Amino acid sequence: MNRIVSGLFRVSIVLxxxxxxxxxxxxxxxxxxxxxxxxxxxxxxxxxxxxxLVARRWIDPFILSAQIAVLVSLISGxxxxxxxxxxxxEKCPGHAAIMSFLLSPLAVPQIVKGVAIVxxxxxxxxxxxxxxxxLVAAHIILTLPFAVRMIATAMFNxxxxxxxxxQSLGATKAQRIRHxxxxxxxxxxxxxxxxxxxxxxxxxxxxxxLVRPGQxxxxxxxxxxxxxxxxxxxxxxxVASLLFVLAVIFVFEKIGGFSAQIHGGSK
Amino acid sequence: MGHALGTRSRPGRSVVTMSSITxxxxxxxxxxxxxxxxxxxxxxxxxxxxxxxxxxxxxMMVGLSFHPEGASTAxxxxxxxxFTDDFTLAGLGRTVLMSGLVAICVTxxxxxVAYFLARSRSRWRAVVFALAIAPELAGVVLxxxxxxxxxxxxxxxxxxxxxxxxxxxxxxxAKNMFGVVVGLxxxxxxxxxxxxxxxxxxxxxxxxxxxxxxxASRISVxxxxxxxxxxxxxxxxxLLAFTMSASAYATPAILGGADFKVLAxxxxxxxxxYIDWSFAAVMANVxxxxxxxxxxxxxxxxxxxxxxxxx
Numbered sequence: 001m002n003r004i005v006s007g008l009f010r011v012s013i014v015l016x017x018x019x020x021x022x023x024x025x026x027x028x029x030x031x032x033x034x035x036x037x038x039x040x041x042x043x044x045x046x047x048x049x050x051x052x053l054v055a056r057r058w059i060d061p062f063i064l065s066a067q068i069a070v071l072v073s074l075i076s077g078x079x080x081x082x083x084x085x086x087x088x089x090e091k092c093p094g095h096a097a098i099m100s101f102l103l104s105p106l107a108v109p110q111i112v113k114g115v116a117i118v119x120x121x122x123x124x125x126x127x128x129x130x131x132x133x134x135l136v137a138a139h140i141i142l143t144l145p146f147a148v149r150m151i152a153t154a155m156f157n158x159x160x161x162x163x164x165x166x167q168s169l170g171a172t173k174a175q176r177i178r179h180x181x182x183x184x185x186x187x188x189x190x191x192x193x194x195x196x197x198x199x200x201x202x203x204x205x206x207x208x209x210l211v212r213p214g215q216x217x218x219x220x221x222x223x224x225x226x227x228x229x230x231x232x233x234x235x236x237x238x239v240a241s242l243l244f245v246l247a248v249i250f251v252f253e254k255i256g257g258f259s260a261q262i263h264g265g266s267k
Numbered sequence: 268m269g270h271a272l273g274t275r276s277r278p279g280r281s282v283v284t285m286s287s288i289t290x291x292x293x294x295x296x297x298x299x300x301x302x303x304x305x306x307x308x309x310x311x312x313x314x315x316x317x318x319x320x321x322x323x324x325x326x327m328m329v330g331l332s333f334h335p336e337g338a339s340t341a342x343x344x345x346x347x348x349x350f351t352d353d354f355t356l357a358g359l360g361r362t363v364l365m366s367g368l369v370a371i372c373v374t375x376x377x378x379x380v381a382y383f384l385a386r387s388r389s390r391w392r393a394v395v396f397a398l399a400i401a402p403e404l405a406g407v408v409l410x411x412x413x414x415x416x417x418x419x420x421x422x423x424x425x426x427x428x429x430x431x432x433x434x435x436x437x438x439x440x441a442k443n444m445f446g447v448v449v450g451l452x453x454x455x456x457x458x459x460x461x462x463x464x465x466x467x468x469x470x471x472x473x474x475x476x477x478x479x480x481x482x483a484s485r486i487s488v489x490x491x492x493x494x495x496x497x498x499x500x501x502x503x504x505x506l507l508a509f510t511m512s513a514s515a516y517a518t519p520a521i522l523g524g525a526d527f528k529v530l531a532x533x534x535x536x537x538x539x540x541y542i543d544w545s546f547a548a549v550m551a552n553v554x555x556x557x558x559x560x561x562x563x564x565x566x567x568x569x570x571x572x573x574x575x576x577x578x
Contacts, residue, residue: 005485012379017398019376020456023413024402026423030416079316082309090306098310105321109514109558111531112328112551113321119331119544120324137320144313202406205516208535219408219517226412226521230419238409245404 031235049236058221058237065218066244068132069201072139076196077189079140080147087148088155099152103145110205113141118209131215138206143196150195154188190256194249201245332548345549355533355550362529362554365447365519366512372452373508374501377459382493384460385467399460407454411521414450415441418522442524450518455511459504466500467493499572506565510558530554 032045053059083102087095105113117138121129129137158181166176207217216224218241222234333341349355384396402410417423418440425437440446470493478488494501516531523532530550537547 002485009379009383013383013395016376016380016456017395019453020398020402023410023417023453024405026416027409027413079313083313086306086310092306102313102317105317107559107562108321108325109510109531109554111514111516111534112555113325115534115538115547115551116324116328117320118538119548120320120327122544123327123331137316140316141321144317148313198404202408204407205514205531208516209538219406222408222412223517223521226408226415230412230416234412235416238405238412242405242409245406249404 027235027238030232031239033232035232049233050240052233053236053240058218058233061216061218061221062241062244064132064215065201065241068135068139068217069197071136072143072200073193073197075136075140076143076147077151077193079144080151080192081189083144083148084151084155088152088158099148102148105141106145110142110203114138114206114209117141117206130210131212134210135207135215135217138210139196139200139203142203142206143199146195146199147192150192151185151188154185158184187257190252194252194256197248197252198245201241201248328548329552331545332552335545336543345546348546349549349553358528358530358533359553361444361527362513362531365444365451365529366509368444368448369451369455369512370505370508372448373455373459374463374504376452377456377463377504378501381460381463381467384464385470386472400457402453403457407517408521410453411450411518414446414453414522418446418449441522443527444523446522446524447519447527447529450522451512451515454515454518455508458511459508462504462507463497463500466497466503469500470496499569502568502572503565506561510561513561514554514558 031049032047034044034046034048083098086092087099087102108116117134118130121127121134162180162184163176166180171179202219203217204219204223207220208223211217211220218237222237225231225234332345333343335342335345338344380395380399384392384399387395415422419425419442420437422441424440425434428434429437440449474492474496475488478492479485483491513529514531516535519527519529520532520535523529528536530553534547534550534554537543537550541547
């Protein structure tokens with residue numbers, strides 16, 4: 001009996017893992033398959049769909065998405081740093097209330113935030129902001145809570161005694177910030193910025209309200225295209241943008257070194 | 268007032284006003300600014316941004332929902348319209364049904380994986396963990412597109428079954444509720460796994476060991492010890508999955524097709540195609556209130572379950 005149960009348990013895990021990986025494998029296979037029909041084992045394969053990516057139709061949205069994601073990531077990092085600094089280090093009244101205000105956008109579904117922002121821009125006569133400025137602002141509202149939380153966590157973990165030790169050894173405030181605070185909170189800041197980048201780059205529910213012709217992000221371009229065609233070039237677009245995201249994570253990790261923080265160890 | 272606060276934060280007094288644990292160095296917080304009001308200055312840029320692009324728009328949207336086109340005074344007419352119109356009520360019903368199904372699927376599928384991750388010491392643990400979390404890096408579009416290739420009429424499953432001669436007509440797998448539930452389950456599963464993992468890690472493995480030593484079978488250990496102790500985790504994973512799917516936009520839009528409309532996709536159409544902003548605001552508010560109610564129920568329920576389990 002016990003053997004049957006553990007057998008079933010193993011089978012269920014394998015099945016769930018297959019469920020999780022199946023669509024990813026299918027997209028990768030589709031991006032290499034010569035016909036638009038995807039077969040389990042593609043007997044022939046081609047990279048011509050990747051060649052088709054070098055068209056303005058895909059390059060322009062990609063550049064826009066990347067630009068927005070970089071801006072969103074940088075601004076979330078700076079604003080998150082400012083907010084987290086006050087919440088974590090300053091002994092000021094009401095810092096729980098400040099934190100819940102900063103995290104409040106998390107309680108609202110993205111689609112609702114999107115409607116609210118587009119209605120606001122239209123009624124306030126700021127309709128020309130629809131497009132890049134609106135996209136950046138809306139994405140920051142979405143990513144800022146994550147950045148604040150990650151950076152504040154890093155700051156809460158900062159051992160005050162280190163600072164006291166530095167001080168008693170005669171380090172100036174600037175020296176303590178440069179040699180103690182920055183190295184310790186850097187992984188938190190970079191993980192917040194990476195998170196912001198990924199969320200912004202892949203975002204749909206907010207972007208869908210704020211794109212305009214000629215200023216359409218990559219995921220929205222793909223969705224619009226999907227409505228009338230399952231063209232394998234879409235598979236290539238998706239795989240390429242996944243590779244781009246992985247490369248960005250790799251670069252951020254090299255600079256920020258946050259994987260040590262995630263695994264709970266130290267480098 | 269400002270003066271009083273100013274003296275309170277002067278370093279010399281910090282031993283009294285902060286905590287007794289503070290060391291005798293009299294310097295409580297590192298890099299502290301002396302003036303209380305100046306301490307808040309760094310908060311200005313993020314707060315202004317949140318105010319302008321979140322708080323004010325949200326307030327405006329709520330206000331707009333009470334002011335239908337042409338109405339000069341606040342009225343509930345739009346809400347009345349929402350709750351009497353068959354079209355919107357059907358959308359609300361589909362949203363609830365879809366989210367409920369996803370909540371059940373996610374929790375049922377996530378539980379064994381989370382249990383494995385919480386207990387296993389095998390080298391496969393890291394592999395399973397990576398595979399469970401990695402899809403989050405791929406955007407929703409990639410994953411939904413993958414499901415579309417698998418499920419649509421000329422897709423992977425239908426063409427395979429037709430080739431085998433098992434079916435003559437393609438099964439309706441995409442562009443309906445089934446497709447959306449599959450897609451959303453896939454998107455939300457990693458969150459379900461992480462949430463149940465936290466809960467399962469809180470259960471002492473020696474409880475299971477002792478039950479086994481006393482002769483309990485694996486099934487009765489699961490049924491009488493592990494599952495009852497993780498009820499709070501199960502509830503919170505279901506609520507998380509429910510709220511995530513009720514507010515999801517992209518998956519229902521792609522996998523649902525023209526006939527399967529949920530609140531999130533209806534809101535979008537109301538804004539961009541019907542251009543009835545006031546009614547769009549009503550739909551968005553209904554969705555928001557639904558989320559807030561579920562979150563409130565969730566935290567109440569979790570607290571009660573926790574008390575029950577920990578006496």
